[in-house]
Amino acid sequence: MRLKSVRAFILIGSVACLVAWLAVAERKGGLAVTAVAQEGYPLAGTWYGDYGTASQKSDLTVVMKWDGKSVTGTVNPGPNAIPIKSAVMDITPGKPAPEGRNSTTGIPPVFKVHLEFNAPGGPTVFEGTIQNPVAGNRRISGTWTRGAERGTFQLRHL
């Protein structure tokens, strides 16, 4: 694929040429909201990790989008995909440093996450905290419950 040199087969027609469509040059392929959301809404994007108990864990993929009002998304996209019932960030405001002071003295806000979906085994609730919520590879870790079952989970933002 990459080792070939560029080859172009050009047949130039003798018909009149169209220029109008050339006026706007843009590349195909963009979505209005990109799947890789790095510096936007902290929950948006793809998260990958695992959840389970001390003795048994499963991998977990969560894809989320933000439209300005609510989060929508999917748990484990694919043939066994489960739509997200709700995903909410619960933020405890921090206390920013006074203007002009060294910003590291500020108290950062705390970002908690509450995620619900209906797994085959029953309604499942994830509660966690986002570490480094504005970093590219931020992480969420916390606990989950499903009926009487409970355990821990960890997710990292891809």
Next chain:
Amino acid sequence: MSFRINGRDDSAMRMTRLFAKTAILGLAIVLTGNIGVTAQAPAPAQGRGGGRGAAAAPPSAPTPRRADGKPILGSVPGQPVGGWGAGVTTLPRGGGLDEVPFQPWARAVYDIRQIDQFEPHTRCKASGVSRQFSTPYGTEFVEVPDLQRMYIMDNGGPNSYRIIYLDGRSFPPSIAPTNYGYSIGHWEGDTLVVETRGLNEKFWMDTRGTPHTAQLKFTERFTRSDMNTLKYQATIDDPGTYTKPWTTTVFELRWRPGDELFEYICQQSNYGPELMVGSQEDVDNTRFFVP
């Protein structure tokens, strides 16, 4: 890869980082009280020009104009090339943060960015719209009437360019998101109104990290009220981040005759990610498939 500058280093590297960190922190504290730009560590090999800012204010003169009467926003033919000094450090300035219609998550992200300060621009990421007017090294407007466009080129960061189309076109139906977005400008009297769409989420709009999502539509109003003054005002329309569109105060950029664009290669001595003031310094931000 062992060459990555962001990776875990041995103790010698840590000492170097600590020393450099102290020096940069000192510089940062000096700069913080002035124009609020702490994040851009000057590249050692490039230095900064002595002429900038040290000369007396240039003589006052009316707005320069083209033959068709339109204001010239950049350099004037027949006069030395020049640039606009930094004028926008943080978009909410003037009105105060409480007047910005942040959604609650956005205000929290803004607050945390004051602590983390892990700005994309100093990580060599092209940073669009208002961030172009935040660099202390100045910005040049390169007008090319023959091609019906204007380029805005800021010094620093990735040393790149933004295109503003002035040919009356409309936005394409779909735009692949980029760091600078797709900008179209038109004149309203003596004000150039530029609307930008198709911005991605890989940059900050200002040095402080006022947040946005890819839903952003950003409108800028440029008015050169006299030779040496460029008034700049922005309207932020982003339903992903704000509860309603909001407009900034009017910023003023100062003309700096003789200012020329210079080479600034961000990657050259970029210890920015390691030396940032804030809590991000020890976070491993590597991506496992890079380079």
Next chain:
Amino acid sequence: MRQFVVRGTVCLAVLFAAISAPAQHTLAAKFDLAKPLTLTGTVTQIDWANPYVHVLMKVAGQPLPTLWAVEVEGPIILSDNGWTETSLAPGETIRVEGFAARDGSKQISGKSVVMTRTGKPVYVGTNGTPRARPVASGPTPRWPDGHPRLGPPPGQTGYWGFPTKNSLVEDGVDVQMDAYGLLKNIADAQKVAPMQPWALGLYKLRQSTFLQADPMFLKCMPPGGPRQFEQPYGFQFVEQPEFKRVFVLMASGNRNRRIIYTDGRKQVGQIQGNDDNPLFYGYAVGRQDGDAFVVDTKGFNEAFWFDNGGLPHTEQLQTIERFTRTDMGTMRYEVTINDTGAYTRPWKSTWNLKWVPGEETPYFLCQDNRP
């Protein structure tokens, strides 16, 4: 009567083969071609970013699956070939054949990527008919004073790309190289250019290690010197005769811009810089010589490679480049390398660039997929 600006006639290409042009580095720099690998995985994410798109997938394992990255072409080439960010959805299963990463990381090159559900390839080859690219024709467009335009005629746009050579080889020398300048036969190394012994040794070292040490690959250092004219994504010239300067707006590197001064200034000191500090792109001054635009550049530093194939250079490097627009669609590029620190004499390499009418340079940021 002097020829004034003539609008080039622009015709749609009726048929255009799949684009397969180098984006950043030779495959062997990152992947070990002696270690073929086949994996099956479930897609978790498409990282649609420069310089290469990566498909992240989880591969079955115990106790938990492992996350792998499949490296395919860059977004510009994939788009040209009809692919989009949504051509492959998270949750799909894919079978990947390729090569393992040299550094042992969980990366595989995507020589073949097939979606299990459809049995069809994805992100390899073309998806439907690739996009037709307009072709320029017609005579050289000129300024009112008759000298050739380096950029588009008024009211139009376009860019220069698709160089006919992708690395420096002295004119008249015939050696086999891949599209990144990697020699097929390392014994040909001493033919490529008249190198001094130390330079030949360094060149052979870079070649024999598959160009892994390339600063552009490792740290996105700029493609200074002739290298920027070896890149397929190309660049634009923007001429401002009223300010006696010509901008080069690159699609390569980190979407850099630089200036060629035509005001006869000395090649020293940046207005805003420290005296004569050497630069990645050097100090460039240009003048007209008949129909050729001649650019003299010196003051390069040594922190980058000035050629895709890794030919060495020193701070003594001076390049004399002649740009001759022989017709609307063709720019002949001729560079003379004058580096008394690395070569035994000056030498020349020549190739052509192609004008792509009606389009801006593709959007390429080397740093795009980095943290």
